[in-house]
Amino acid sequence: MPKVGMEPVRRKALTDAALRAIGQHGSLAVTMSEIARQAGVSPALAHHYFGSKEQLLVETIRELLRSLRRDAIEALGSAPTQRARLSAVIAVSFDTAQFAPETVAAWLAFYGEAQRSEETRRLLVVYARRLRSNLLSALKTLCPIDDAARIAEGTAAMIDGLYIRQSLQSAPISSKASVALVENHLDAQLKEFGA
Structure with missing residues (x-):
């Protein structure tokens, strides 16, 4: 019999x-x-707590998303400018906890599972939309909306691509180097708008 109050733990x-x-x-x-x-x-x-491995895996993805969301809200809340908000989104994406080898491997496994599981696919779409929305929110104040959408897509793809490269572990890249690459990409994209 489970102890009372232990379920969340x-x-x-x-x-x-x-x-x-x-x-x-x-x-x-x-x-x-x-x-x-x-x-x-x-x-x-x-x-008893999850019913099946599949339900546990879905809850694990949800927990990753909740953690990422909490970190993003905190980082965005302390960003003084729109450009700083972009940097906050990037920094959170490559935070030590999010970019740990086990976490990166799990994200990649979940992407593979999304080809078979509608629930997993749905949760990963939520992640992708949230990332794009956070980027677009700041970008549309710095450049025209069409350019903002293009830059948001490119930046999100670069973040996801760096995760894939990290999961291969053939040439691991540090969190700091990943942030620098994405920041450099953004600076180059925003240069023509003086942002």
């Missing part, structure tokens, strides 16, 4: 363990038992 431990296990495997080919063992709970308790 154990659910979080299980999503954290799922992220680690997926990152270590480099795929979603992990079992509920492996995840439960990493979380320090029994497989039965993991099934």
